[in-house]
Amino acid sequence: MAFAASLADLQEEASCPVxxxxxxxPVTIHCGHNFCLxxxxxxxxxxxxxxxxxxxLHHCPDRSFKKNPQLCHLTDIVKQLPTTSSKRKGQEEKPLCEKHNQVLALFCEEDMELLCPQCRVSxxxxDHPQTPTEQAAASHRRKLRSYIKPLRKQIEDAELxxxxxxxxxxxxxQWKMKKWRRELHSEFEELNDFLRKExxxxxxxxxxxxxxxxxxxxxxxxxxxxxMSRLQNLLSEITEKCSQGDLxxxxxxxxxxxxxxxxKCPAVFSYELRKESCNFPPHYFGLQNMMSTFQVDLTLDPETAHPNLIISKDRKSVIYRTTEANCLDHHEAFTSYPAVLSCEGFGAGRHFWQVELRGTGEWSLGVCRNFPSNALIPPRPKDGWGQFQRCTRTWGTGHTGQAMRIGVFLDYELGEVSYYNWNSRSYLYTLTDTFTGKLMPYFSIGPSSKSLTISMVLDER
Known part of the structure; x- marks a missing residue:
């Protein structure tokens, strides 16, 4: 066995690396390696x-080389010896360059290709960085092995x-669907059998x-x-690749x-839901369009509030509070009838706003050009108050339970103020007049009211 190995080594030493x-x-070049001439x-x-x-890859200064007669004689002797199977096998396993039929002993790091000595100088x-195959294989094997841990981590992250x-x-x-179903169900109940099919x-x-x-x-x-499958396949391929021979x-x-x-990881899952709305009767579409087109955001003016009225910090709600007679806090406040004006006024155009009523008691809604400081009842056109008579109003009694929502639509040029029950999406009635000057929305609570709250509502649906 030792003899066969020694014989194989001897035959290898007598062979040309190219x-x-x-x-x-045989000739010997500057670095000491031997080649065929x-x-x-x-x-x-x-x-x-x-x-x-x-x-x-040692750089020889010139083309000089020395003939080696002793090695030539030794090669002739080795040729007479029987060829070992290991020698034949080694020759068969080493692939040759298809173009130059020489051993692929180098690796181009830029083009990632195996090169023979003649390919190297092409x-x-x-001008590309080149390394011997053994060195290149070791370097890239380390690099591929460094991929294994990140790949496993990516698989875990993808699964999580x-x-x-x-x-x-x-x-x-499911949460959004449940929420929307609740909203839709509430509206369907208000419209009864007509909306069941819808x-x-x-x-x-x-x-x-x-x-x-x-x-x-x-x-x-x-x-x-x-x-994940591609990641797993790549991981398996790299793992298997790292166990292969250099070439x-x-x-x-x-x-x-x-x-x-x-x-590339697939894009994060996203979706866009389209919120459905009820197909209400034709008159409802008119109300919805009116609201979305002309709705205004009103705030209450504390300077015009009756002393028995409490205005919220955001100036969106007013509560009636019974107090003993006292001096007015503001010179413009309504002394006899609990009312308050809006900060916003309108001298032209169409405008829509909503009011939510909670509690029990009398209430009055409308518009006016001004309001007298000694008024005992809400302003009415028939009262003949001159400049103060330009007003419209609704008058009623609140009820307990569900809040009542009233919509008010002002058409200045047409001279109309219309009122709608927004709970049932139904029309109430319209008051007409000829408007001049700036009109101010007003909100009144009757003297007999004890716990009535009026709130501005801005419906964004």
Missing amino acids: CLDYLTD FCIHQCWEDLQDIFPCPVC SDHR GREIQVSKSLTEV QVAIHGRLLMQEKDVEEKLTQYISQISNH EFLTGIESIHNRYEHL
């Missing part, structure tokens, strides 16, 4: 200043992200949206699963690098 055959006309001539054929050794690779995204998306969709239709569309989101979510899960390992290495560097 052609892998027995040395023919023809092989070293071929390697240096197109070079001018620097002549690298095909084995160690114009395609001459999938679980979180699925749970969050389903919960959010409720079924809208629920069907919501269900379709929900199914659509679920389908998209299923697609997203599939994309994440495919991404086999370096073959196709660029593909693995490119796939790892261009890994």
Whole structure:
């Protein structure tokens, strides 16, 4: 066994590193390596200043080399010896350059290609960094192994992200659907049998949206699963690649690098829900359009408030409070009738606002140009107050339970103030007059009221 190994070593020493055959006309170059005369001539054929050794890349100063008669004689003797199987096997396992039929002993780091000594000096690779195959394989093996841990981490993160995204998306969709169903159900109850069929239709569309989101979510899960599969396959391929021999390992290495560097995780799952609304009767569409087109945001003016009225900090609500007669805090405050004006006034155009009434008691809503300080009742056109008679109002008694919402629509040029029950989306009535000057919305609470609250409402639906 030892003899066979020694014989194989001897035959290898008598072989040319370029052609892998027995040395023919052996010569020794500056670094001490031996080659066939023809092989070293071929390697240096197109070079001018620097002549690298095909084995160690040592730069020889010139083309000088020495013939080696002793090695030539030794090679002739070795040729007479029987060829060992290991020698034949070694020759078969070493791939040769398809272009130059020389051993692929170098690796181009820029083009990620195996090179033979003659490829190394070609114009395609001459200026590229090159390393011996053993060194290149060790370097890239370390680099690929460094991919293993990040890949495993990416797989774990992708799996965790999938679980979180699925749970969050389903919960959010279900919550939104539940909320919207409650709102829609409330409106359907107010419109009774007329909207029952529409409720079924809208629920069907919501269900379709929900199914659509679920389908998209299923697609997203599939994309994440495919991404994880690609990561797992790449991880397995890299793990297997790292166990291969140098030449086999370096073959196709660029593909693995490119796939790892261009890994792209699927985009974060997103969806857009379309909120459904009830298909209300024709008159409801008119109210909705009026509200969305002409709605204004009003605030109460504390300077005009009766002393028994408490204005909220945001100036959106007023509460009636019974007090003993006392001096007025503001010279413009209404002394006899609990009322307050809006800060905003209108001298033209169309305007819509909503009022929410809670509690029990009398209330009055309208518009006026001014309000007398000694008024005992709300202003009315028939009272003949001159400049103060330009007003309209509604008058009623509040009720307990659900808050009452009243909509007021002012058409200045047409001379109309219309009132709507916003709970039932129904028309109440319209007062007409000829308007001049600036009109101020006003809000009154009857003297017999004890716990009535009037609030401004800005409906953003």
